[in-house]
Amino acid sequence: MAKSPGQAKAPQKAPGNQPKTARGEATRKAILSAAERVIGARGYNDASIGQITSEAGVAQGTFYIYFATKEQVFSELVLEMGRLVRHTIAEATQGIFDRLDAEKAGLTAFLEFVRAHPDLYRIVQEALFVDPQAYREYYLTFADGYRAGLVAAEEAGQISAGDAETRAWALMGIGRSLGEQLVVFEADKPIPEIVASAHDLIANGLKP
Numbered sequence: 191m192a193k194s195p196g197q198a199k200a201p202q203k204a205p206g207n208q209p210k211t212a213r214g215e216a217t218r219k220a221i222l223s224a225a226e227r228v229i230g231a232r233g234y235n236d237a238s239i240g241q242i243t244s245e246a247g248v249a250q251g252t253f254y255i256y257f258a259t260k261e262q263v264f265s266e267l268v269l270e271m272g273r274l275v276r277h278t279i280a281e282a283t284q285g286i287f288d289r290l291d292a293e294k295a296g297l298t299a300f301l302e303f304v305r306a307h308p309d310l311y312r313i314v315q316e317a318l319f320v321d322p323q324a325y326r327e328y329y330l331t332f333a334d335g336y337r338a339g340l341v342a343a344e345e346a347g348q349i350s351a352g353d354a355e356t357r358a359w360a361l362m363g364i365g366r367s368l369g370e371q372l373v374v375f376e377a378d379k380p381i382p383e384i385v386a387s388a389h390d391l392i393a394n395g396l397k398p
Contacts, residue, residue, distance in 0.1 A: 191279060191296040191365040218256045220246045222270065225263045230309020234264055234320045261321060268317045268324040271310045272331055278303045289343035294389045297365055301381045304369040311373045333358050364388055 224246035229237040239260055243250045257263040282299030283292040304311045317325035336358035343349045368384055371377045377384075 191293065191300040191361065214256075217246075217248060217252065221248065221253060221256060222263065222267060226267055226307075226309050226313065229264060229267070229316075230312045234260075234313075234316055264313065264317070265321050265324040267310065267313050268321065268328055271307070271314050272328045274307075274310075275300060275303055276332065276335070289339070289346075289348040290389075290393050292339075293361070293392055294385060297368075297388060298381060298385045300365050301368060301372060301384065305372050305381065308373040311369055315370070315374075329362070333362060336362060361392065364392070 221242065225237075225242045228241045228245050232241070237260070239253050240250055242260075242263070243253050253263075257266070279296045279299050282295045286292040286295055314325070314328060317328070333355070337354045340349065340354040340357055344351055344354065368388060371384075372381075
């Protein structure tokens with residue numbers, strides 16, 4: 191699940207109002223964090239702004255200083271998940287020049303992130319129905335960078351030749367399904383064990 195920088199193919203959604211002070215930024219982050227927990231636990235339809243502000247420990251009117259609607263804070267959480275996971279994987283693979291090694295390190299980092307942020311992961315899954323544009327932006331941004339990284343690895347002779355776009359989506363699918371196994375199906379298998387099996391499949395395929 192290695193990631194390389196790339197351009198999004200989906201239009202960018204405007205974020206909520208950006209705070210001008212450190213205190214304002216802290217309040218906005220508290221609201222986002224509370225929204226992550228409330229929406230992640232209850233689902234978008236059953237979560238309310240009142241529950242989010244209560245969880246954040248702020249007045250309900252404070253919510254509207256930073257976000258116009260519940261949908262806007264939801265969309266921001268989806269995009270935040272994308273930013274955070276890309277940053278996490280980039281840090282985990284920094285300085286790793288072999289693509290297969292980077293795949294293993296990136297998949298490990300992704301699954302550790304998912305296990306640490308199960309509510310945020312559920313929110314991204316729900317975005318397909320709540321906010322398809324944010325859902326598309328999340329995956330298209332990731333896929334574009336992934337494809338570019340695979341093209342570079344192929345040109346460097348680190349991986350075999352192939353359709354980089356299809357490979358990018360297939361590798362993303364592996365990570366997404368394993369993340370779902372951890373979060374939705376609550377697998378108790380250790381992440382290194384999961385990654386070892388998945389990486390063997392990625393590197394060697396199914397052929398005996």
